[in-house]
Amino acid sequence: MAHFPNSPLYQEVLHLGRLEGDITDLELEGEVPAGLDGAFFRVHPDPQFPPMYPNDQFFNGDGMVSQFRIKNGRINFKQRYAQTDKWKLERAAGRPLFGVYRNAQTDDPSVAGKIRGTANTNVLVHAGKLFAMKEDSPCLIMDQNSLETSGYTDFDGQLTIPTFTAHPKIDPDTGNFCGFGYAVAGPLTRECQYFEIDPNGTVVRKADFKVPYYTMLHDFAIAGDYAVFNVSPYFSSQEILDRKMPHFMYDRKLPFYLGVVRRDGDGSDMRWFKIDPSICGCHVMNGFQDGTKVSFDFPISKTTSLPFFPEADGTPFNKEEATTYLTRLTVDLASSGDEITSIERIGKAPGEFPRIDDRFAGKPYRNGWMITYDFDKPYNGPSGPFVGVINSLTHYDHQTGTEKSWWCGPDGALQEPAFIPRTADSAEGDGYLIALVDDHMKNYSDLCIFDALNVDKGPVCRAKLPFRLRQGLHGNWVDGSKLGG
Amino acid sequence: MAHFPNSPLYQEVLHLGRLEGDITDLELEGEVPAGLDGAFFRVHPDPQFPPMYPNDQFFNGDGMVSQFRIKNGRINFKQRYAQTDKWKLERAAGRPLFGVYRNAQTDDPSVAGKIRGTANTNVLVHAGKLFAMKEDSPCLIMDQNSLETSGYTDFDGQLTIPTFTAHPKIDPDTGNFCGFGYAVAGPLTRECQYFEIDPNGTVVRKADFKVPYYTMLHDFAIAGDYAVFNVSPYFSSQEILDRKMPHFMYDRKLPFYLGVVRRDGDGSDMRWFKIDPSICGCHVMNGFQDGTKVSFDFPISKTTSLPFFPEADGTPFNKEEATTYLTRLTVDLASSGDEITSIERIGKAPGEFPRIDDRFAGKPYRNGWMITYDFDKPYNGPSGPFVGVINSLTHYDHQTGTEKSWWCGPDGALQEPAFIPRTADSAEGDGYLIALVDDHMKNYSDLCIFDALNVDKGPVCRAKLPFRLRQGLHGNWVDGSKLGG
Numbered sequence: 001m002a003h004f005p006n007s008p009l010y011q012e013v014l015h016l017g018r019l020e021g022d023i024t025d026l027e028l029e030g031e032v033p034a035g036l037d038g039a040f041f042r043v044h045p046d047p048q049f050p051p052m053y054p055n056d057q058f059f060n061g062d063g064m065v066s067q068f069r070i071k072n073g074r075i076n077f078k079q080r081y082a083q084t085d086k087w088k089l090e091r092a093a094g095r096p097l098f099g100v101y102r103n104a105q106t107d108d109p110s111v112a113g114k115i116r117g118t119a120n121t122n123v124l125v126h127a128g129k130l131f132a133m134k135e136d137s138p139c140l141i142m143d144q145n146s147l148e149t150s151g152y153t154d155f156d157g158q159l160t161i162p163t164f165t166a167h168p169k170i171d172p173d174t175g176n177f178c179g180f181g182y183a184v185a186g187p188l189t190r191e192c193q194y195f196e197i198d199p200n201g202t203v204v205r206k207a208d209f210k211v212p213y214y215t216m217l218h219d220f221a222i223a224g225d226y227a228v229f230n231v232s233p234y235f236s237s238q239e240i241l242d243r244k245m246p247h248f249m250y251d252r253k254l255p256f257y258l259g260v261v262r263r264d265g266d267g268s269d270m271r272w273f274k275i276d277p278s279i280c281g282c283h284v285m286n287g288f289q290d291g292t293k294v295s296f297d298f299p300i301s302k303t304t305s306l307p308f309f310p311e312a313d314g315t316p317f318n319k320e321e322a323t324t325y326l327t328r329l330t331v332d333l334a335s336s337g338d339e340i341t342s343i344e345r346i347g348k349a350p351g352e353f354p355r356i357d358d359r360f361a362g363k364p365y366r367n368g369w370m371i372t373y374d375f376d377k378p379y380n381g382p383s384g385p386f387v388g389v390i391n392s393l394t395h396y397d398h399q400t401g402t403e404k405s406w407w408c409g410p411d412g413a414l415q416e417p418a419f420i421p422r423t424a425d426s427a428e429g430d431g432y433l434i435a436l437v438d439d440h441m442k443n444y445s446d447l448c449i450f451d452a453l454n455v456d457k458g459p460v461c462r463a464k465l466p467f468r469l470r471q472g473l474h475g476n477w478v479d480g481s482k483l484g485g
Numbered sequence: 486m487a488h489f490p491n492s493p494l495y496q497e498v499l500h501l502g503r504l505e506g507d508i509t510d511l512e513l514e515g516e517v518p519a520g521l522d523g524a525f526f527r528v529h530p531d532p533q534f535p536p537m538y539p540n541d542q543f544f545n546g547d548g549m550v551s552q553f554r555i556k557n558g559r560i561n562f563k564q565r566y567a568q569t570d571k572w573k574l575e576r577a578a579g580r581p582l583f584g585v586y587r588n589a590q591t592d593d594p595s596v597a598g599k600i601r602g603t604a605n606t607n608v609l610v611h612a613g614k615l616f617a618m619k620e621d622s623p624c625l626i627m628d629q630n631s632l633e634t635s636g637y638t639d640f641d642g643q644l645t646i647p648t649f650t651a652h653p654k655i656d657p658d659t660g661n662f663c664g665f666g667y668a669v670a671g672p673l674t675r676e677c678q679y680f681e682i683d684p685n686g687t688v689v690r691k692a693d694f695k696v697p698y699y700t701m702l703h704d705f706a707i708a709g710d711y712a713v714f715n716v717s718p719y720f721s722s723q724e725i726l727d728r729k730m731p732h733f734m735y736d737r738k739l740p741f742y743l744g745v746v747r748r749d750g751d752g753s754d755m756r757w758f759k760i761d762p763s764i765c766g767c768h769v770m771n772g773f774q775d776g777t778k779v780s781f782d783f784p785i786s787k788t789t790s791l792p793f794f795p796e797a798d799g800t801p802f803n804k805e806e807a808t809t810y811l812t813r814l815t816v817d818l819a820s821s822g823d824e825i826t827s828i829e830r831i832g833k834a835p836g837e838f839p840r841i842d843d844r845f846a847g848k849p850y851r852n853g854w855m856i857t858y859d860f861d862k863p864y865n866g867p868s869g870p871f872v873g874v875i876n877s878l879t880h881y882d883h884q885t886g887t888e889k890s891w892w893c894g895p896d897g898a899l900q901e902p903a904f905i906p907r908t909a910d911s912a913e914g915d916g917y918l919i920a921l922v923d924d925h926m927k928n929y930s931d932l933c934i935f936d937a938l939n940v941d942k943g944p945v946c947r948a949k950l951p952f953r954l955r956q957g958l959h960g961n962w963v964d965g966s967k968l969g970g
Binding site: 017018019020021022023024025027048049050074079091094442443444466467 | 502503504505506507508509510511512533534535559564576579927928929951952
């Protein structure tokens with residue numbers, strides 16, 4: 001094959017990528033908590049071939065899905081490529097055919113009109129299948145046990161939009177999968193659709209709306225009766241695509257918007273609340289409703305926190321302005337204007353990849369977790385693909401305002417955690433956090449299980465992998481009862 | 486699972502073991518030599534479960550077979566466990582059932598009488614199948630393409646002996662697989678059988694003989710009309726087994742023997758030549774016949790080179806006495822006594838794992854290779870399971886007496902190479918050497934291809950693995966025409 005570029009983003013591929021495999025009964029330090037039965041799924045971008053354009057970016061790698069199956073005190077590992085249409089076409093050709101990140105104008109002519117998705121952003125079990133998701137494409141279906149790919153789905157014709165978010169929420173009361181697509185009228189369009197898919201796979205709700213400007217509508221929240229969307233100044237244009245650049249740039253002169261729409265309506269009630277000069281957010285911790293007030297918690301920075309989506313006016317990436325702090329926005333639907341009622345910083349430790357006890361999605365909640373930056377701690381490894389090394393795991397108690405953190409040491413970093421309830425009806429936050437901790441120096445990863453309310457005490461169990469997993473994006477825990485087979 | 490012991494021999498398992506998987510189209514540095522079509526198979530001990538006895542040793546791990554398929558300038562990697570009867574029984578039980586190395590008295594009673602083999606010593610394609618071999622057990626059959634295990638074979642009842650060497654030779658003229666078993670009359674017995682299996686899987690020759698004392702009859706040579714065996718003072722006894730110790734110890738007071746027997750006879754012509762005080766040898770480079778003279782080339786040391794088979798009289802392991810140098814023994818069948826005609830050191834660089842251009846097995850030859858110790862070079866990593874770090878690859882030209890070496894650098898070590906002829910009829914030594922080079926610091930392995938007669942120039946191609954393979958034992962190249970499927 002051709003070579004992977006000798007760039008920080010790609011040099012990791014040489015020694016960390018492209019492995020499909022199985023390990024039965026991982027070596028453990030400590031014990032798996034008694035009774036734990038389920039699976040942790042996560043995904044990372046892992047290019048099957050060197051990129052067609054050497055300056056292409058991390059997010060454009062093919063999705064590699066990892067499954068950690070936990071049962072009877074043992075943990076099995078399985079990892080397979082999400083076999084997207086792109087992956088199959090390139091595997092058959094033996095070379096890359098799709099160009100830079102979300103820019104079809106850079107593709108080989110032979111794949112014109114094909115679905116470009118990499119299914120590399122999030123994986124979640126719903127309606128008896130594993131959904132592998134990338135927001136620019138439909139939902140890819142995999143088997144949650146074998147990790148074999150079935151292919152893209154339109155849910156038996158129920159969902160005709162060409163895109164499908166990678167950041168769904170599961171409504172804890174109905175079990176509905178709450179999601180959306182953006183650019184549903186075609187590339188760069190402002191048209192969006194909110195939808196809900198019930199536990200049997202039936203699409204039960206749809207609401208159409210338009211964003212104020214075309215943006216990366218990456219994540220959202222459910223909040224009681226509402227769905228809430230944050231529009232940060234990531235934008236694109238035909239000119240950017242014509243210049244064969246990656247899809248997004250950042251324009252700090254654009255306002256920030258928070259959109260609130262009823263989940264049970266047709267979308268016509270959408271209201272946009274505005275912050276100008278803008279703030280920048282990406283992932284969402286949670287949202288909740290209190291009468292006419294709707295709150296939305298997410299880590300925000302002053303400007304883009306993603307250096308590979310540069311500022312359009314040439315402003316260089318600024319680490320301080322890019323550092324993200326957990327913040328609560330509240331709007332009042334009883335108001336008549338477009339003003340945010342309050343902006344409150346609710347976390348001291350800077351970080352990203354927020355998680356909650358998912359049984360409280362869309363509801364008032366007390367506990368949140370993020371992987372965080374402790375800039376004061378030493379670091380021995382090479383710098384990763386992000387702003388800095390995410391070297392800590394922090395629990396945020398929104399009731400007391402206290403935070404507890406665990407530092408993973410100087411040799412590595414953490415990947416996004418997921419929450420596991422101790423039992424189906426245990427109290428909020430009573431359970432475990434599961435996360436990969438990578439050793440950048442010895443080149444291996446440990447899957448770590450923490451007591452969720454005492455993460456500062458460090459992992460209660462470590463499962464050893466014989467290699468380091470590449471930096472992942474998102475994943476989820478599923479209870480064993482939902483695995484079937 | 487239970488824990489692997491925190492010993493040098495087992496700590497590697499935590500982060501290097503138990504992975505079954507596939508990588509398609511490995512990233513390369515340099516180019517695969519044009520026209521290369523075939524596969525390199527190798528195997529390493531890789532315990533599926535922690536050992537029942539913490540002081541058990543490296544050689545007792547379950548066989549993990551790696552396949553590097555090379556075609557059209559690309560290299561694919563596949564790795565699977567050899568699913569021996571032992572592996573299947575332990576997998577089903579979820580725990581180890583077989584005790585220490587080759588000592589059935591240490592086993593769980595539930596597996597009494599079961600075949601104890603691990604198939605972890607050598608892999609070679611013959612008669613359309615992959616043979617996975619361990620000298621204490623029958624031959625395990627695997628598929629050379631999928632690496633799926635069929636199971637143990639007695640070759641349709643043609644081979645009834647309970648053991649099967651892991652160091653066969655292929656007769657380049659007949660294509661016969663030349664092998665033997667020892668302890669064929671039961672544990673600790675002196676009875677052995679030489680055999681040949683033709684390219685269709687038919688057993689065409691058998692010759693029975695007895696060794697002078699029960700020993701680890703590990704390797705041998707074919708030499709024209711003869712098969713040649715080296716008896717070094719590795720021994721065992723019922724007392725050792727009763728003490729629940731690993732199978733072998735070393736007694737430097739025992740003589741060394743070289744046995745020569747006609748390959749086409751019934752074994753009754755076996756002659757033993759003696760060296761006393763003994764020398765110690767393990768693996769064989771080659772043998773050849775010159776009229777009544779038979780020569781046998783192998784690296785030898787003054788005493789045991791395997792620290793885990795300690796001296797019976799308590800003499801501590803001595804690195805200098807254990808260092809192995811390539812040596813040629815010659816005997817004359819026209820003589821009447823049991824004396825060796827000559828002992829000649831034919832290599833300057835100390836080393837082990839000797840290889841040749843296998844098209845010259847049993848014939849006069851010019852070129853040999855070993856992985857060698859350059860004790861003067863620095864080493865940054867942890868010490869491996871062997872005497873010292875095998876940090877160089879050396880070509881020995883027996884015609885000129887010159888040697889060419891390549892040092893792999895301070896961070897790693899080499900594993901056993903195999904020779905690949907450039908074409909089926911190219912001259913002796915004209916081709917490639919293929920070998921794994923491990924980086925002990927960054928924890929990955931590269932599969933390296935060298936110009937066989939210019940190994941000192943370093944690899945012409947490196948294929949990158951995203952992890953480090955455990956220290957392997959032996960393997961072989963097979964031409965693509967013999968892979969079938």
